[in-house]
Amino acid sequence: MASSIRIALQKSGRLSEDSYQLFKACGIRFDYGTGKLKSVSSNFPAEFLFLRDDDIPGYVEDGVADLGIVGENVSVETGRQVTTVHKLGFSKCRLSIAIPRGDVYNGISDLQGKNIATSYPNLLGKYLTGEGVQAHIHEISGSVEIAPSIGLAEAVCDIVSSGSTLMSNGLKEVETIFRSEAVMIAHASLSSDKQALLDQLLFRINAVQAAKN
Numbered sequence: 001m002a003s004s005i006r007i008a009l010q011k012s013g014r015l016s017e018d019s020y021q022l023f024k025a026c027g028i029r030f031d032y033g034t035g036k037l038k039s040v041s042s043n044f045p046a047e048f049l050f051l052r053d054d055d056i057p058g059y060v061e062d063g064v065a066d067l068g069i070v071g072e073n074v075s076v077e078t079g080r081q082v083t084t085v086h087k088l089g090f091s092k093c094r095l096s097i098a099i100p101r102g103d104v105y106n107g108i109s110d111l112q113g114k115n116i117a118t119s120y121p122n123l124l125g126k127y128l129t130g131e132g133v134q135a136h137i138h139e140i141s142g143s144v145e146i147a148p149s150i151g152l153a154e155a156v157c158d159i160v161s162s163g164s165t166l167m168s169n170g171l172k173e174v175e176t177i178f179r180s181e182a183v184m185i186a187h188a189s190l191s192s193d194k195q196a197l198l199d200q201l202l203f204r205i206n207a208v209q210a211a212k213n
C-alpha cells in the first residue's frame with residue numbers, strides 16, 4: 001500500500017515561491033530552497049521533487065510524480081496525458097501574438113504566410129489552424145521578443161504578463177491565443193490511497209482559497 005504521494009514543483013522560477021507558500025498555507029512543511037532536488041514533508045505523507053517546469057508534465061504522465069504544479073501553458077503545450085485537478089490562481093499570464101508597433105494590423109488573416117517566432121509551436125499551430133491561417137512557425141527556446149528586430153520573423157507569439165517586455169522591444173499585442181494560470185496536474189490513474197491523499201490536499205487548498213476571498 002502506497003502511503004505517500006510525490007509532488008513535482010518548479011525548482012527555481014516564477015512558480016516556485018507561490019507553490020511553496022500554497023503548501024505552507026495548507027500546513028504542509030518541507031525544506032525548500034536548499035538546493036536539494038528532493039524533500040520529504042515532516043507532517044504530511046508527501047515527498048517533493050524540484051524540477052524544470054517543462055519536465056513536470058512528463059514526470060506526472062509517467063507516474064514518476066503523482067502530482068505537479070505547472071503553468072497551464074506548459075501543460076497544454078507538452079500535450080502530455082495528465083489530469084488538471086485544480087486551478088491555483090497564481091502566475092496568471094496570457095500567450096499572445098505581437099507584431100512591430102508601427103505595422104498595420106487589420107485581423108488574423110494579416111498573418112497569412114508570415115514567419116512567427118515562438119516557444120509554443122503546438123498552441124500557436126492549433127490556434128492558427130482553427131482560424132484558417134497558414135503561417136511559418138519558427139520554434140525558438142528563448143528571447144523570442146527580439147526576433148522581429150533581427151529579421152528572424154515578422155511576428156512573435158509569447159507569454160505576456162504586464163506587457164512591458166513587448167513594449168520595450170517595440171512590439172504590440174494583436175491576438176491573445178491562450179489564458180493561463182498555475183494548475184495542479186495529476187497522474188491519469190492514481191491508486192485509491194493516493195487519490196485519498198489528493199482529496200485531503202484539495203480539501204485544504206479549497207479552504208485556503210476560500211479564506212483568501
Ligand code: PRT
Binds near residue numbers: 010014052092162
Ligand atoms: O527554469 P524553468 O524551465 O523551470 O523555468 P522557465 O524559465 O521556463 O519559466 P518561468 O519561471 O519564467 O515561468 C514559469 C511559468 O510562469 C510560465 O510557464 C507561465 O505559466 C508563468 N508566467 C507568468 C510567466 C510570466 N508570467 C511571464 N511574464 N512566464 C514567463 N513570463 C515572461 C515572458 O516569457 C516574457 O519574456 O516574462 C516576459 C513578459 O513579462 P511582461 O510582464 O514584461 O509582460
Ligand code: ZN
Binds near residue numbers: 052053
Ligand atoms: Zn521552463
